[in-house]
Amino acid sequence: MQDNIENNAEAAAAPTAHTKETMPSLEEMLKASELVAAEHHDAWLRAKAETENMRRRAADDVDKARKFAVENFANELMAVKDSLEAALTVESPSVENMKDGVELTLKQLVAAFGKFNLNEINPVGEKFDPHQHQAIQMIESDQPANTVVTVLQKGYRLHERTLRPALVMVAKGKD
Structure with missing residues (x-):
């Protein structure tokens, strides 16, 4: 019976001794926590930088959209300007030819207006x-x-x- 009590005492003490061996020290826990904190800080810095890059790209896109918003409309108006300049280069235009040219140019302008509502x-x-x-x-x-x-x-x-x-x-x- 004495042996049973000693065996039970050893068995009860064994998990405690085993737990003590696998339980990390405070220094190890601190180092592990510092590593986790450094990883989180790094991830936060990367997310912050990505957010700033996205904001800057969006601002650049808005600036470009504002700057070049009338590009297609301007291209349509260039054809109208070309027609007007061609009419002015005619050496001796008749009134009828000028009228026809102006009417065609007006049709070009109306078409450009319609294309862009x-x-x-x-x-x-x-x-x-x-x-x-x-x-x-x-x-x-x-x-x-x-x-x-x-x-x-x-x-x-x-x-x-x-x-x-x-x-x-x-x-x-x-x-």
């Missing part, structure tokens, strides 16, 4: 809309009140935004 506002006969029209004068007319009677200068709209309102004369109400 730059549409004219020509509101004759429409109800006056202060978002698209600028009334210059009210005149007597057989048309209903606040109807556009005359367009002095066409307006232009880019997509849904009015770039320039049409200058118009509007009908007075019949009193």
Whole structure:
């Protein structure tokens, strides 16, 4: 029985002794923690640098988009300018030839405007809309009140935004 008690005591003491041998020292734990902290700090620095690079690239992309936003439109307008310059180089143009050339050039310009959703506002006969029209004068007319009677200068709209309102004369109400 004495042997059983001693064996049990040794068995109970054995795990403690075994645990003591595998348990790392405080210095080892500190070194391991410092390594983990250094890895996390390195990963944080890399993530911070990547974020800064992405922000800088995005800012560069925005600057380039702003700078070259009208590039395609400018290319279309160059063809119109070339046509106008060609018309001016003709030695002895007739009025009819000049008129035909101007009409073709205007068609080029209208096509360029249409390609980029730059549409004219020509509101004759429409109800006056202060978002698209600028009334210059009210005149007597057989048309209903606040109807556009005359367009002095066409307006232009880019997509849904009015770039320039049409200058118009509007009908007075019949009193």
